Amino acid sequence: MIGAPLWYVVGVLVTLSPEFGKALGNVEPKGLNAGDGILYTYIGISVGGIFAGILSQITKSRKLTMMIFLLLSVVSVVLYLSAKGITSHQFVWLCFFMGCCVGYWATFVTIAAEQFGTNIRSTVATTVPNFVRGSLIPINLGFTALAAHFGMITSGYIMMGILTVVALFSLSQLKETFHKDLDYVEVE
Numbered sequence: 001m002i003g004a005p006l007w008y009v010v011g012v013l014v015t016l017s018p019e020f021g022k023a024l025g026n027v028e029p030k031g032l033n034a035g036d037g038i039l040y041t042y043i044g045i046s047v048g049g050i051f052a053g054i055l056s057q058i059t060k061s062r063k064l065t066m067m068i069f070l071l072l073s074v075v076s077v078v079l080y081l082s083a084k085g086i087t088s089h090q091f092v093w094l095c096f097f098m099g100c101c102v103g104y105w106a107t108f109v110t111i112a113a114e115q116f117g118t119n120i121r122s123t124v125a126t127t128v129p130n131f132v133r134g135s136l137i138p139i140n141l142g143f144t145a146l147a148a149h150f151g152m153i154t155s156g157y158i159m160m161g162i163l164t165v166v167a168l169f170s171l172s173q174l175k176e177t178f179h180k181d182l183d184y185v186e187v188e
Contacts, residue, residue, distance in 0.1 A: 001170035002066060002111075003132035004139065005073050005163045006045075006102040011136040012143050013080060013156060014041050014095055023152040025085045032091045040092045041099035048103015056178065062111050063176050069104040070167050076101040077160045081153050105129075114177035139163070 013020065014037040021032035048069070056065040076098040083090060112128040113121045139159065146155035 001135075002070070002167045002174075003105070003108045003129070004135045005070060005160065005167055006105060006108075007132060007136045008139050008143075008159060008163050009073065009077065009098050009102050010038065010041055012140060012159070013077065013098070014038055016152075017091065017095075020081075020152055020156070021086060021091070024081075024083055026087070026091075027085070028088055030088075032086070032088060036088070036092055037095040040095040044096040044099020044101075045103040045105065046099075047096075048100040049106045050103075051100070052104045052107045056107055060178050061176060062107055062114075062178050063171060063174065065107055066104055066111065066171050067168065069101060069107075070164060070171070072101040073098070074160060074164050077156070081156045081160075108132075111174060111177055115174065 015034050017032040017034045017037045021028075026032055052065055052069055055068065056062045059065060076094070080094050080098060083094060086094070109125055109129055113125040116124045142162075143155055143159045146158055149155075150158065
């Protein structure tokens with residue numbers, strides 16, 4: 001669940017950027033381009049991934065790094081959802097910033113893999129990201145249901161709030177793995 005906000009940003013906020021642009025008052029003839037948004041978001045995710053790795057080395061805590069990045073992602077989404085009259089230029093910079101803030105993917109996968117013994121660690125490292133990607137289905141359904149009642153912008157805030165609370169709770173339930181001895185096998 002700690003990876004769900006990342007896929008929400010990419011799979012809903014950026015992918016539906018033409019619709020969000022209209023709701024935010026973008027008046028450019030072509031509106032906001034989801035393709036450009038995804039490009040700049042993924043560039044940001046790459047940059048954020050480097051900083052997440054560096055931060056986890058400095059703090060000696062993957063959980064603290066994840067918490068910081070989850071909170072920064074809330075800040076970036078608030079900036080995006082409150083960007084009234086957003087231009088295409090502002091949009092790509094916001095997408096880059098949101099990408100940087102959700103660039104914790106490698107740290108997230110590392111935390112997941114380190115929760116398990118060597119005999120199933122590779123299975124976890126490939127399965128957990130797919131579960132997170134699959135979470136976009138209920139996230140989209142939830143967002144669509146909320147948008148029908150509250151509109152795009154308010155639903156964007158509500159969904160990010162729900163996902164962040166769930167992610168922070170899930171993170172709090174995990175063991176810190178930074179200094180963990182990983183040479184063990186899971187017993188059945």
